[in-house]
Structure formats: C-alpha cells, structure tokens
Amino acid sequence: MSEIENGQGLQARRAAITDLGDALRLLIEQATATEAPTADLLRAAALIRQAGAPLGERARGRFETASADDLLGGVRLYNPVTGGGSAFAPPLEIHRDGDVAVGSCTLGRAFEGPPSFAHGGVSAMLLDQMLGYACGMSGHPGMTVQLDTAYRQPVPLYTPLRLTARVAAVDRRVITATGTIATAEDPASILVRATGTFVALLPEQAQRLFGPVMGRGR
Numbered sequence: 001m002s003e004i005e006n007g008q009g010l011q012a013r014r015a016a017i018t019d020l021g022d023a024l025r026l027l028i029e030q031a032t033a034t035e036a037p038t039a040d041l042l043r044a045a046a047l048i049r050q051a052g053a054p055l056g057e058r059a060r061g062r063f064e065t066a067s068a069d070d071l072l073g074g075v076r077l078y079n080p081v082t083g084g085g086s087a088f089a090p091p092l093e094i095h096r097d098g099d100v101a102v103g104s105c106t107l108g109r110a111f112e113g114p115p116s117f118a119h120g121g122v123s124a125m126l127l128d129q130m131l132g133y134a135c136g137m138s139g140h141p142g143m144t145v146q147l148d149t150a151y152r153q154p155v156p157l158y159t160p161l162r163l164t165a166r167v168a169a170v171d172r173r174v175i176t177a178t179g180t181i182a183t184a185e186d187p188a189s190i191l192v193r194a195t196g197t198f199v200a201l202l203p204e205q206a207q208r209l210f211g212p213v214m215g216r217g218r
C-alpha cells in the first residue's frame with residue numbers, strides 16, 4: 001500500500017489503527033453496559049453502520065495480512081487478545097521478566113460470564129496467549145495442541161489483572177508451559193491456573209497451514 005511505503009506512514013497507520021481500536025473498545029463497553037432508551041439504541045445502530053461503511057470498501061481477504069502488520073516481526077495489530085486494533089482484545093499487554101512472561105489487562109462488561117465475573121472461555125483465551133508468548137520468548141514457538149485450565153476462583157471484571165506464564169519443559173518438538181491469572185492487588189492468590197502443550201511445527205506442517213499467507217504477506 002503506497003500510503004505506508006515509508007516508515008513514517010507506517011507508524012501513523014499503526015497509531016490510527018490503535019486509535020480506532022480504542023474507539024471500538026469504548027463503544028463495545030458502552031453498548032454492553034447501556035440502559036439508554038430503546039430509541040437511542042436504534043439511532044446508535046444506524047450511526048455506527050454509517051460510520052463503518054467506508055472501512056468495508058477496501059477489505060483484505062482471508063490470506064492477506066494487514067498492511068500495517070509485520071508477521072515475522074511479531075506485530076499483529078488485530079490479534080484478538082493483544083492487538084491494539086482489535087475491538088475484541090482487552091487488550092492484554094505482555095512483557096518479559098527474566099524467564100517469565102507477565103501480562104496485564106482489565107476486563108470490561110463484554111467479557112462477562114457469571115454476573116460481574118469473567119467468562120471462563122475468556123480466561124482460557126488469555127492464558128493460551130500468555131503460554132504461547134512464553135514459548136516464543138524462550139525460543140520454542142509452537143501451536144497449542146492442548147490447554148488445561150483449573151478455575152479456582154472467579155475472575156472479577158473491572159479489576160486490574162496480573163497474568164504469568166513460563167515454559168516448564170521442552171521434549172523435542174513438544175513444549176509444556178504453565179500460567180496463572182490473579183488480581184494485580186493480590187498476585188499470590190491464584191484465580192486460574194493453566195497448563196498448555198505446544199508443538200513446534202515441522203516445515204511441511206508450517207507450509208501446509210501458513211503457505212498461502214506467507215506467500216502473500218509483507
């Protein structure tokens with residue numbers, strides 16, 4: 001895309017994508033928590049459809065990566081867990097602390113399962129990302145083949161969370177990683193624990209799964 005041929009254009013586009021993501025996340029929170037009059041809901045729906053229409057005019061296909069992404073460099077702006085451009089992502093922020101991946105996020109109303117607490121699938125999603133990150137960080141990237149989650153206490157909404165993940169074992173192509181979710185305020189009280197098994201892809205597996213994307217990616 002000519003618009004982002006220079007680095008300045010790329011940075012501006014990434015900032016705009018994150019700005020749009022912020023707006024969408026706010027919209028989702030407002031739309032999920034609202035008790036506004038019914039007429040306001042209908043008015044908002046019409047306005048939102050109108051606002052979104054230009055975005056749909058130039059959309060990428062399934063095997064096309066986003067022009068602002070850098071797949072091999074790990075920039076995935078629309079990742080549904082960490083992506084600043086994803087309306088769906090909390091987003092979860094992850095950084096490295098020695099051998100441990102440490103994540104933080106706060107879940108809003110859209111992630112609700114039991115009233116006032118997070119949906120169990122959301123906790124599993126966050127932990128899958130955390131464990132996958134820990135695998136990549138340790139030099140053993142792989143795809144999840146199994147994820148076991150133990151829900152010890154419910155995960156509260158609107159509460160800063162602290163997540164951790166680390167690689168526990170590497171056996172040839174099979175990597176085992178473990179992770180936790182706690183509140184930032186009480187990190188010692190583990191709410192959810194997970195153990196994941198990841199498999200490093202063989203070249204032919206990578207080609208079969210991602211060949212169409214890598215062939216067209218930037």
Ligand SMILES: CCCCCCCCCCCC(=O)SCCNC(=O)CCNC(=O)[C@H](O)C(C)(C)COP(=O)(O)OP(=O)(O)OC[C@H]1O[C@@H](n2cnc3c(N)ncnc32)[C@H](O)[C@@H]1OP(=O)(O)O
Nearest residue numbers: 128129132133136137143144145146172173174197199205
């Ligand atoms: C900083 C960076 C940030 C990077 C941040 C990135 C974060 C990403 C986090 C998200 C990760 C995801 O969600 S990934 C998306 C969800 N996962 C998927 O869609 C994967 C679907 N599964 C598959 O496509 C397939 O299973 C493959 C290609 C992964 C593997 O093929 P396969 O035929 O099943 O396995 P195969 O190669 O024969 O076997 C490999 C080895 O794995 C073992 N194995 C296979 N399944 C299991 C299992 N459930 N539990 C134990 N072990 C297993 C086999 O015994 C074998 O061991 P041995 O005989 O070799 O000892």
